[in-house]
Amino acid sequence: MVILHSAMSSLPLKKLIQPSKPISALTHPIPTTQAKLSIHFQIMNPNASSSSIHTYQVPALDSDQMCRIADQTFDRYSSNAVKRKGKGTAIVWFRNDLRILDNEALFKAWASSEAVLPVYCVDPRLFGSTYYFGFPKTGALRAQFIIECLADLKKNLMKRGLNLLIRHGKPEEIIPSLVQGFAAHTVYAQKETCSEEVDVERLVKKALLQVKLPPSPEKPTSHHSTNCPKLQLVWGSTMYHMDDLPFSTNSIPDVYTQFRKSIEAKCAIRRCVKIPTSLLPTPSVEDWGCVPSIDLLGIQSQKVNKGMKFLGGETAALSRVFEYFWKKDLLKTYKETRNGMLGPDYSTKFSPWLASGSLSPRFIYEEVIRYEKERQANDSTYWVLFELIWRDYFRFLSIKYGNSIFHLGGPRKVEKRWSQEQRLFESWRDGCTGYPLIDANMKEVSTTGFMSNRGRQIVCSFLVRDMGIDWRMGAEWFETCLLDYDPCSNYGNWTYGAGVGNDPREDRYFSIPKQAQTYDPEGEYVAYWLPELQKLQKDKRHFPGNSYIEQIVPLKFGTPKKHNGQGTAFAEKQTKGFKRLERKKK
Ligand SMILES: Cc1cc2nc3c(=O)[nH]c(=O)nc-3n(C[C@H](O)[C@H](O)[C@H](O)COP(=O)(O)OP(=O)(O)OC[C@H]3O[C@@H](n4cnc5c(N)ncnc54)[C@H](O)[C@@H]3O)c2cc1C
Numbered sequence: 192m193v194i195l196h197s198a199m200s201s202l203p204l205k206k207l208i209q210p211s212k213p214i215s216a217l218t219h220p221i222p223t224t225q226a227k228l229s230i231h232f233q234i235m236n237p238n239a240s241s242s243s244i245h246t247y248q249v250p251a252l253d254s255d256q257m258c259r260i261a262d263q264t265f266d267r268y269s270s271n272a273v274k275r276k277g278k279g280t281a282i283v284w285f286r287n288d289l290r291i292l293d294n295e296a297l298f299k300a301w302a303s304s305e306a307v308l309p310v311y312c313v314d315p316r317l318f319g320s321t322y323y324f325g326f327p328k329t330g331a332l333r334a335q336f337i338i339e340c341l342a343d344l345k346k347n348l349m350k351r352g353l354n355l356l357i358r359h360g361k362p363e364e365i366i367p368s369l370v371q372g373f374a375a376h377t378v379y380a381q382k383e384t385c386s387e388e389v390d391v392e393r394l395v396k397k398a399l400l401q402v403k404l405p406p407s408p409e410k411p412t413s414h415h416s417t418n419c420p421k422l423q424l425v426w427g428s429t430m431y432h433m434d435d436l437p438f439s440t441n442s443i444p445d446v447y448t449q450f451r452k453s454i455e456a457k458c459a460i461r462r463c464v465k466i467p468t469s470l471l472p473t474p475s476v477e478d479w480g481c482v483p484s485i486d487l488l489g490i491q492s493q494k495v496n497k498g499m500k501f502l503g504g505e506t507a508a509l510s511r512v513f514e515y516f517w518k519k520d521l522l523k524t525y526k527e528t529r530n531g532m533l534g535p536d537y538s539t540k541f542s543p544w545l546a547s548g549s550l551s552p553r554f555i556y557e558e559v560i561r562y563e564k565e566r567q568a569n570d571s572t573y574w575v576l577f578e579l580i581w582r583d584y585f586r587f588l589s590i591k592y593g594n595s596i597f598h599l600g601g602p603r604k605v606e607k608r609w610s611q612e613q614r615l616f617e618s619w620r621d622g623c624t625g626y627p628l629i630d631a632n633m634k635e636v637s638t639t640g641f642m643s644n645r646g647r648q649i650v651c652s653f654l655v656r657d658m659g660i661d662w663r664m665g666a667e668w669f670e671t672c673l674l675d676y677d678p679c680s681n682y683g684n685w686t687y688g689a690g691v692g693n694d695p696r697e698d699r700y701f702s703i704p705k706q707a708q709t710y711d712p713e714g715e716y717v718a719y720w721l722p723e724l725q726k727l728q729k730d731k732r733h734f735p736g737n738s739y740i741e742q743i744v745p746l747k748f749g750t751p752k753k754h755n756g757q758g759t760a761f762a763e764k765q766t767k768g769f770k771r772l773e774r775k776k777k
């Protein structure tokens with residue numbers, strides 16, 4: 192039974208609320224009429240076949256090109272200068288760092304041993320349910336993306352003479368038994384910051400205390416003591432290293448601008464870690480295990496039949512950097528295009544690879560610097576770094592604020608009434624609110640696993656401010672759907688948008704007419720995702736009146752007065768404002 196509260200309730204909500212439809216039920220049929228925009232996409236997509244005219248592969252390169260680019264990049268980032276001095280076996284436990292380039296845990300495992308055993312644990316908890324509302328914790332599209340990342344990591348490790356051992360189960364059970372079996376002295380892994388992941392680290396550490404290894408000849412111990420294997424956690428998820436911050440994590444500035452200015456003035460970004468071309472010898476393993484299939488994870492697969500299809504893995508990640516910076520030369524205009532919503536080129540699309548760790552933010556930084564030297568430096572080239580600092584900021588804040596980023600009142604413990612009305616939430620989730628801008632964005636995220644930054648801010652504002660819905664319902668739905676789901680960036684941005692985070696502007700309201708006019712003035716984006724709007728005149732697509740579904744709630748500010756397709760009084764006012772601004776700029 193589904194229990195929902197129409198007003199703020201003090202009852203424990205955990206697991207009471209289930210989505211009424213599984214995510215797999217949220218795919219949308221391919222429209223029968225071939226819209227102009229889809230043709231535009233087809234022309235843009237060199238790989239489009241007649242069966243995939245509605246999809247755009249990111250990156251849009253074939254597999255040979257991608258392998259070449261990845262190999263060339265690996266060559267630039269390989270070094271045989273460091274001599275290996277370690278003894279015995281070390282394990283590298285891959286988590287959200289599914290890459291070879293600039294992977295400090297992998298480098299340290301190699302340098303401190305004679306043989307490295309790379310391991311990935313398919314942890315069933317990642318495929319359970321979200322905390323409060325019981326949505327799938329990892330939706331089908333992200334699961335597929337992670338599977339692709341694992342297959343690619345295995346392939347790239349094999350190119351260096353290693354392999355990837357894949358086991359199904361909890362790391363706290365798998366890792367200690369491997370440590371015992373291989374007599375590994377150390378397990379290296381990337382440090383995480385949120386409680387679910389930190390709990391697993393603690394459990395692994397605890398379980399390692401029970402492992403008794405025979406004393407090693409290099410480190411003689413007294414006759415009754417044994418050698419204790421260690422878990423070494425390595426920092427690796429941010430562009431600025433945590434140890435280089437000019438403040439302790441407890442005193443990180445709450446306001447982004449202060450954080451950014453301080454780190455830009457006082458810290459440098461470390462160089463990427465280079466690893467040798469060969470990581471041999473390979474430990475002898477009877478069964479390396481297989482990259483899981485989506486069925487094996489108990490998830491119903493979902494095909495992307497429209498919009499962007501992202502390819503998982505480091506090879507694709509490095510190729511996307513090459514494509515965006517060098518091939519298409521889009522970095523020089525990023526700042527002007529970054530607020531777009533349609534197609535692969537308005538922004539970098541690096542986030543899915545950053546979230547899985549198949550792309551290092553420090554590598555992006557070095558590529559920006561190379562681009563600035565070889566092509567040009569301008570506001571746009573800097574702005575990618577500016578955005579990556581937002582990512583760092585949310586990661587570091589998750590240490591300072593702990594679990595409060597997941598709580599209703601957020602880091603500021605704001606007390607406010609929220610609704611959990613399921614009818615409203617479902618209309619938002621399924622893209623049936625009657626507001627094309629909201630509906631198009633929500634259909635995009637459930638179909639592709641991606642939504643633009645502009646779209647995310649708009650749908651967040653609509654859910655929390657126009658509908659008054661508990662922001663955690665939105666955040667958990669994003670947790671299910673997003674390819675780039677990252678607890679720090681997701682919950683950080685949601686608390687920000689819901690006014691319970693550290694935004695100096697507390698009431699961040701995104702007016703739909705204004706956003707529509709500014710960011711989709713021709714209605715191209717909404718018509719792409721809602722083909723029924725294609726037949727309408729461009730100026731009617733955002734407020735189509737009776738030719739579209741009824742609006743589920745009025746807007747908090749500027750409720751449309753007319754439904755005759757002429758636009759709203761508010762929209763017209765906003766349009767004039769927008770035009771005035773444009774004239775001023777000229
Ligand atoms: C409600 C909401 C939820 C979000 N959830 C996530 C999430 O789970 N994972 C995630 O990676 N991003 C999240 N973001 C941030 C942002 O929307 C995405 O990082 C961005 O849209 C990804 O597209 P891109 O790679 O093309 O970004 P670009 O515009 O090309 O930016 C380059 C990189 O900068 C970083 N970045 C940009 N904006 C932000 C931001 N606001 N916060 C943190 N990092 C940023 C990302 O790593 C991004 O890949 C969220 C934003 C909102 C408003």
Ligand SMILES: Nc1ncnc2c1ncn2[C@@H]1O[C@H](COP(=O)(O)OP(=O)(O)OP(=O)(O)O)[C@@H](O)[C@H]1O
Pocket residue numbers: 321322323385386387388593594595597598678
């Ligand atoms: N990686 C993650 N992704 C999603 N949610 C996470 C992640 N890590 C932690 N959480 C969330 O953190 C929260 C932990 O909440 P819980 O209520 O158990 O802790 P708490 O007892 O409130 O913590 P505290 O003792 O710090 O107040 C949950 O909401 C959980 O879903």
